[in-house]
Amino acid sequence: MICEECQKNEATLHFTKIINGQKKEMHLCDECARDKGEHLPGSTGYSIHELLSGLLHGDHPFDQQSSHPSSSSRRKPLVCPECGLSYQQFIDKGRFGCVHCYESFSLKLDPIFRRVHGGNVRHHGKVPKRTGGKMQMKRQIQQLRNQMEMHVEKEEFEEAAKIRDQIRELEMKMENKEGGE
Amino acid sequence: MSLDQFINEAISPWMKKNCKEEDDIVLSTRIRLARNLENFPFPIAASDHSASTLLHYVSKVLSEPYDESIGKLELIQMNDLSPNEKRVLVEKHLISPHLAEESNYGAVMLSQDESISIMINEEDHIRLQCLFCGFQLNEGFVLSNGLDDWIEGKVTYAFDEKRGYLTSCPTNVGTGLRASVMMHLPALVLTKQLNSIIPAINQIGLVVRGIYGEGSEALGNIFQISNQMTLGKSEQDIIEDLRGVVIQLIQQERSARQSLLSHSRIQLEDKIFRSYGLLANSRIMESKEAANRLSDVRLGIDLDLIHGISGNILNELMILTQPGFLQQYAKKALTPAERDIERAKLIRDRLHLEKENK
Ligand SMILES: [Zn+2]
Ligand SMILES: [Zn+2]
Numbered sequence: 001m002i003c004e005e006c007q008k009n010e011a012t013l014h015f016t017k018i019i020n021g022q023k024k025e026m027h028l029c030d031e032c033a034r035d036k037g038e039h040l041p042g043s044t045g046y047s048i049h050e051l052l053s054g055l056l057h058g059d060h061p062f063d064q065q066s067s068h069p070s071s072s073s074r075r076k077p078l079v080c081p082e083c084g085l086s087y088q089q090f091i092d093k094g095r096f097g098c099v100h101c102y103e104s105f106s107l108k109l110d111p112i113f114r115r116v117h118g119g120n121v122r123h124h125g126k127v128p129k130r131t132g133g134k135m136q137m138k139r140q141i142q143q144l145r146n147q148m149e150m151h152v153e154k155e156e157f158e159e160a161a162k163i164r165d166q167i168r169e170l171e172m173k174m175e176n177k178e179g180g181e
Numbered sequence: 182m183s184l185d186q187f188i189n190e191a192i193s194p195w196m197k198k199n200c201k202e203e204d205d206i207v208l209s210t211r212i213r214l215a216r217n218l219e220n221f222p223f224p225i226a227a228s229d230h231s232a233s234t235l236l237h238y239v240s241k242v243l244s245e246p247y248d249e250s251i252g253k254l255e256l257i258q259m260n261d262l263s264p265n266e267k268r269v270l271v272e273k274h275l276i277s278p279h280l281a282e283e284s285n286y287g288a289v290m291l292s293q294d295e296s297i298s299i300m301i302n303e304e305d306h307i308r309l310q311c312l313f314c315g316f317q318l319n320e321g322f323v324l325s326n327g328l329d330d331w332i333e334g335k336v337t338y339a340f341d342e343k344r345g346y347l348t349s350c351p352t353n354v355g356t357g358l359r360a361s362v363m364m365h366l367p368a369l370v371l372t373k374q375l376n377s378i379i380p381a382i383n384q385i386g387l388v389v390r391g392i393y394g395e396g397s398e399a400l401g402n403i404f405q406i407s408n409q410m411t412l413g414k415s416e417q418d419i420i421e422d423l424r425g426v427v428i429q430l431i432q433q434e435r436s437a438r439q440s441l442l443s444h445s446r447i448q449l450e451d452k453i454f455r456s457y458g459l460l461a462n463s464r465i466m467e468s469k470e471a472a473n474r475l476s477d478v479r480l481g482i483d484l485d486l487i488h489g490i491s492g493n494i495l496n497e498l499m500i501l502t503q504p505g506f507l508q509q510y511a512k513k514a515l516t517p518a519e520r521d522i523e524r525a526k527l528i529r530d531r532l533h534l535e536k537e538n539k
């Protein structure tokens with residue numbers, strides 16, 4: 001197989017990259033992989049945490065002391081009401097103080113997570129059983145909806161109708177579950 | 182205490198279990214899960230009261246046995262240990278330096294064979310770790326996942342639909358999973374191939390680092406390969422991606438060994454036997470030199486050049502010749518210069534022991 005980057009060398013590295021749930025097959029030669037790797041976080045191969053604080057610091061233009069005194073005095077610092085950690089402290093330490101920090105700083109977190117986790121901002125792994133039933137159903141319904149749309153596009157209405165019934169059934173189950181909890 | 186006995190007690194039972202084929206290259210596998218409880222601030226922001234309440238609560242909940250084969254976990258509180266005792270646990274990879282040095286109401290719960298270690302009040306409330314000898318990603322994942330389910334049945338984890346398991350550090354959020362494999366890659370280092378492979382590995386979200394030594398050094402040619410990303414991939418995908426890379430590295434290391442043997446056999450033999458001679462006869466041995474000589478000897482054993490010494494000697498002596506263990510063996514504090522003498526002696530005795538047992 002030929003490297004998809006340079007279309008020249010034999011590809012020696014084959015892997016699947018997942019960015020926000022989208023799988024992408026990659027086939028690269030050593031050279032291109034090295035070139036690409038150098039622009040990615042972590043390519044130096046050493047401490048994740050050191051890397052992180054660098055990343056965090058590069059990403060808070062709004063929190064820099066403003067050169068306009070009037071605007072900086074008007075702006076309230078972003079603070080987690082639950083544990084008292086400010087966004088600036090979070091950036092300095094590279095650690096959240098409590099679970100609620102995630103909500104308190106939520107507007108600023110996507111770019112950070114994207115950099116640290118290769119473009120991902122959403123969890124795609126294990127779900128605790130206590131929330132599991134409902135969430136798994138939600139995901140299943142979403143998948144079925146996608147399938148249904150596909151069938152509709154191809155004008156396969158019979159198939160689409162079957163899937164619609166499945167979706168209804170799942171939605172009913174979910175409502176019952178919510179009522180029961 | 183005789184050296185025999187000391188080693189027996191010092192080396193975790195999980196390390197002595199029989200491993201599989203690939204274990205000439207993969208030394209050990211570790212799975213780690215980071216978990217936090219709802220309704221408690223993370224350790225970094227916790228008051229003494231909150232930290233001690235959490236420790237009491239979690240250790241109580243985990244005091245019932247998980248299953249019969251594993252038995253009861255033993256609780257060890259950091260406050261009850263001397264600095265050297267903590268150091269020894271760090272050298273055995275059973276606790277992190279952070280838990281030993283900086284935690285408030287920090288503790289660890291250990292299974293009898295030391296393959297399971299659950300740190301409490303580390304950077305996260307719970308850090309669950311499973312250690313296996315050799316290349317056992319699946320086994321490690323199944324065990325850690327089962328333990329995680331068990332704990333989840335007893336406490337309420339902090340979990341968010343969008344972000345997954347919430348952790349104190351943004352680098353662990355999502356699955357909270359860090360899977361890592363410890364590999365001995367002397368031929369890839371010797372043939373200078375590893376430096377060009379590492380960026381390619383980084384490209385797929387995996388990190389390669391030395392575990393002994395500081396900075397870019399990898400003493401003893403021992404490397405840890407682990408996932409960097411914890412958010413956006415499922416646990417299974419994380420494990421599979423890591424496994425794929427490790428298998429490729431094993432093949433590349435094997436072929437580098439073969440090409441060394443066929444192109445520069447006498448030079449390789451010379452290097453290996455020189456190191457053997459030094460380990461068997463030196464009176465002063467710095468840790469850096471010890472690590473690199475031990476790596477040579479281990480390579481010699483793997484290539485069937487050195488006979489009558491167990492391959493375990495590398496992992497074992499890498500741990501036993503760390504400062505904490507040396508001081509435990511000597512039963513007193515040692516200056517760095519005294520450690521180098523003690524280290525040389527311990528290695529000589531250990532090699533001698535192998536011969537006696539033959
Ligand atoms: Zn290429
Ligand atoms: Zn908070």
